[in-house]
Structure formats: C-alpha cells, structure tokens
C-alpha cells in the first residue's frame with residue numbers, strides 16, 4: 001500500500017486550522033491561565049480531522065506484526081496468545097478506574113484479587129509468599145537479589161557479595177546483580193548445554209550470596225543437576241535464585257519450591273499471557289520460601305477474617321522497597337484471568353503442550369537446520385543456522401525471508417553460545433496445522449538457499465519496508481521528527 005495516509009507522519013498530514021474535535025460550550029465563566037505559566041508560542045501539534053487520524057493510525061498498526069497476525073515463535077520471549085476475556089476483565093470499570101489512594105474499604109474486591117493471585121502463584125511454584133509489585137522480569141530479579149542481600153545482612157553475614165550466573169543466562173541476570181551492587185562470577189556450561197557442576201564447585205565459598213539459575217535454561221534444556229547444585233550452594237551458605245521468566249514448560253510438571261530454590265521471579269507477561277513487547281508493560285512477581293517472607297517489599301495485602309488490608313510497613317531493619325502501590329495491576333489481572341480460565345486441571349497441560357510443540361518442530365527440521373544440542377528440549381530450542389553452510393545464507397537471511405511468508409522471525413543471534421543461533425518457541429497455543437505450515441516454510445527457505453540464494457539474502461520482498469541497515473539504525477537512530485520551518 002502506498003498512499004498519503006500510510007507513508008507520512010501525522011505531522012506531515014497536518015493542515016493549519018483543521019480540527020478533529022470541538023469542545024462543549026464553556027459554562028463556567030472565563031478563567032485566564034496566569035501569564036507566567038503560559039507558553040510563549042503555540043505547541044507544534046498536528047492539526048488533522050478525525051477521519052485522517054483514524055486512517056493514519058489504522059494503517060500504521062497494519063504495518064506491524066503481532067500474535068494476532070500470525071505465528072510468532074520468538075524464543076525466550078514467549079509470544080503467547082492473549083485471550084480476549086483477559087482484556088474484557090482488565091477493562092471492567094471497577095478495575096480500570098481504581099485510584100491508587102482509594103480507601104481499602106472501597107476496593108476490597110481488587111485487594112482480594114491481588115491476594116488470591118499471590119496465593120495462586122504460591123500454589124503453582126511451591127513457594128511461601130509472593131509480591132506482585134515488581135514491574136518486569138528484570139525488576140523482579142533486582143527485587144529478589146535485594147531480598148537475598150537483606151537476608152545475609154540481617155544475619156550479619158556481610159562478606160557475601162558475589163552472585164554466580166551461568167554463561168548462558170539472560171543478559172538481565174548479570175545486569176540486575178550489578179545494579180544491586182553485587183559482583184558477578186560466571187559459571188561455565190558443559191558441552192550438553194547445562195551448568196557445569198565441577199566448575200561451580202570451584203567457585204563456591206563464603207563470599208557467595210546466591211546462584212542464579214534459569215530452568216529450563218536459555219537453550220531450552222532442563223537443568224538436571226539442580227538437586228546436587230542446590231545442596232552444594234546451601235552447604236556453603238548461599239541462596240538459590242530461580243529465573244522463572246519462562247515458567248511455561250514447568251506448569252503442571254514441577255515446582256521450583258520443591259527443587260530447593262529460595263527466591264524466584266515469574267514473568268507474568270510471558271508465562272501467563274499478557275501483551276508485551278516494545279518494553280512493556282510487564283509484571284515480575286517475586287516469591288520466597290518460608291522463612292524469607294519478612295524481606296518481601298511492602299505494600300502488601302493481608303487478610304484478616306474476611307477483610308483485606310494494605311500493609312505499608314514491615315518493621316524491618318533491612319527494608320526492600322521497589323515501588324509505591326501494587327505494580328502493574330492490569331497486567332496481573334490479565335494473568336490471573338488466564339490462570340482461572342485454565343483452572344487447576346488444565347494449567348497442567350501448558351507445560352507438556354509447550355514442550356511437545358517445540359520438540360515437534362525441532363525433530364521435523366533437524367535434517368536441514370543444524371541442531372547443536374540434539375536432546376529433548378523443553379518449550380524452546382536453538383538451531384545454529386542452516387545445516388548447509390556453503391550457500392552463504394545466514395540466520396539473518398532466513399529470519400527476513402520468513403517475513404515474506406507471513407511469519408514472525410524466531411529470536412536470532414541469541415543465546416551467544418552459537419554464531420548463527422535461531423531460537424524457536426512455539427508456545428502451547430498453536431495448532432498442529434500452524435506448526436506444519438511453519439515447518440514447510442522453513443524447509444522451503446532451505447531449498448531456496450540452495451537454488452536462489454540471492455532471493456533469500458535480499459529478503460524481505462513483500463513487507464512495507466525492505467531490509468533495513470541494522471548497523472546504521474543502531475549507530476545513528478533517528479528518534480525524533482524535526483519540524484521543517486515553513
């Protein structure tokens with residue numbers, strides 16, 4: 001499509017004096033804004049009629065690719081379907097119009113939802129208590145590490161300043177540890193892609209605050225040595241942190257609390273289906289085992305009899321504080337709706353289905369795409385580009401070509417363990433038909449790479465924007481529009 005309403009910025013569609021609204025007649029008399037508070041000149045806002053605005057933004061939205069457009073196998077990010085009922089519940093005025101400072105008597109229902117969600121997460125993970133206050137996965141990690149630090153400090157154990165992080169970890173793990181003022185020590189992976197217990201053994205001493213583990217790890221593999229690892233870490237006085245950003249494959253299968261983890265976070269926006277991307281909004285609840293509840297941040301919701309109360313102080317010397325109010329409440333509502341929609345019985349199927357879907361794709365393509373770690377995966381797995389490296393077609397080219405066929409690309413060039421990484425995560429939502437079509441397209445691209453490599457290397461050809469210069473976009477991003485003087 002190529003017309004005026006599509007290719008232009010809203011500012012370029014502006015016509016001086018054009019209006020898209022009219023204010024009601026003033027019934028309240030004339031009030032002047034004091035001169036010192038006024039602009040010296042009018043704000044440079046676009047002036048458009050309503051129809052132009054609607055068409056402009058509708059066309060722009062069609063320029064994007066989302067879960068509602070097609071298959072979106074973005075490994076590690078879990079682009080799950082967001083059921084419409086989630087949105088209906090989150091939009092109820094009784095929730096949407098809540099005020100953060102509303103007296104607790106007037107929002108008992110909202111507090112109950114917070115409390116019950118916290119309990120639901122405890123049941124799902126086997127941990128004692130949760131805070132829903134953190135605003136993202138990374139924020140949850142930071143909160144969890146602050147809790148761990150507060151725990152060690154409360155015992156006067158001040159030399160524990162190190163956090164051990166696997167080399168395959170999500171980048172937010174070392175980043176959160178650094179923001180928390182802790183020192184990062186990397187533990188190696190084995191050739192099978194899991195934490196190397198021998199390497200870990202050599203790193204453990206009385207300066208270790210915690211070991212952060214992601215399970216399944218970033219390669220989609222289950223960390224089989226957790227029983228041994230948690231024993232070693234606890235023996236040396238450290239705590240076990242579980243990065244549960246991607247809890248999907250564990251749902252109904254096993255619980256971090258039962259495996260010996262002390263603190264964890266969950267990404268509600270990955271595991272429990274809420275829209276995310278472009279940086280938010282998210283929600284990263286943090287759970288702790290029994291004995292660490294007192295380090296959870298306030299505010300929290302307490303239940304006394306059948307009434308819910310907001311607790312704003314926990315009388316601790318080592319307070320963990322991560323934000324006012326109750327986090328991204330509307331994200332939590334959507335996730336809670338997803339949990340209740342599935343119910344105890346069906347939530348057990350999430351893990352097995354996510355795992356089955358990933359393994360189905362992996363097995364169907366491993367003869368044409370290189371599978372560096374050929375074991376059973378959990379909810380996602382990593383290919384190392386095309387098996388036939390002689391064509392010169394890279395993972396980037398395959399990813400761009402997928403767009404031509406109406407599929408979002410997988411996560412590419414992450415994790416950093418393989419040069420041509422392609423990380424595929426189908427989620428539990430997708431039908432066998434969708435998976436089969438996706439497999440057929442990836443096989444077709446593998447054939448094109450041999451027969452017509454130029455076509456793949458110059459893709460995409462069918463999208464509104466062709467291949468962009470990534471380096472230029474990263475080095476010289478143009479993020480603002482400068483008004484041309486007219």
Ligand SMILES: *Cc1c(COP(=O)(O)O)cnc(C)c1O
Nearest residue numbers: 076136137138170172214245282
């Ligand atoms: C996505 C992710 C995170 C970070 O979550 P954000 O909400 O993006 O901050 C942390 N760890 C893992 C394993 C993840 O996949």
